[in-house]
Amino acid sequence: MSPTSAQTFMVVGVLRDDTDLAEFAAIRNDEEKQLELLRSAGRIGAHYVSPARRATFVEVIADDEKQVAETxxxxxxxxxxxxxxxxxxxxxxxxxxxxxxxTTA
Structure with a gap:
């Protein structure tokens, strides 16, 4: 996938009501590390969080929706x-x- 020509997708994720918030908090550092790896690989762009709406917005750079799901x-x-x-x-x-x-930096 060439990051200069790949399609972008906006993923809107809503936190599930049955989420164990202690478990969620416990893996926050792992999530941040993985986001940085994906960002440096040109697979993730912008990432925003709306705590009040229990939602996240992630720009995924991929060739298709299958690749988005894999990311x-x-x-x-x-x-x-x-x-x-x-x-x-x-x-x-x-x-x-x-x-x-x-991608060249």
């Missing part, structure tokens, strides 16, 4: 969220340039 499955927090995947418009020239810089 999400590597995240320790994945089992705590119900996720919806939204394909986004192709990256514009500025985003392509940013991705190219990010």
């Amino acid at each position: 999400l499955a590597t995240l320790p927090f994945a089992r705590f969220f119900d996720a919806d995947v939204y394909p986004t418009t192709p990256p514009d020239a500025a985003e392509i340039a940013h991705r190219a810089r990010a």
Whole structure:
């Protein structure tokens, strides 16, 4: 997958009501480490959290929704969220340039 040409997807994850919050908190560092690995590999872009709505928003850079699911499955927090995947418009020239810089840095 070329990060400069791959499709982007916005994943909206909502925390499940039956989540064990102690277990969730216990693996937070593992989640952050995995996000950084995926970001450095050009597979994750933006990541936002809305604690008030118990939701997270993750930009995934992938060739297709199957690859999005594979990427999400590597995240320790994945089992705590119900996720919806939204394909986004192709990256514009500025985003392509940013991705190219990010993968060569």
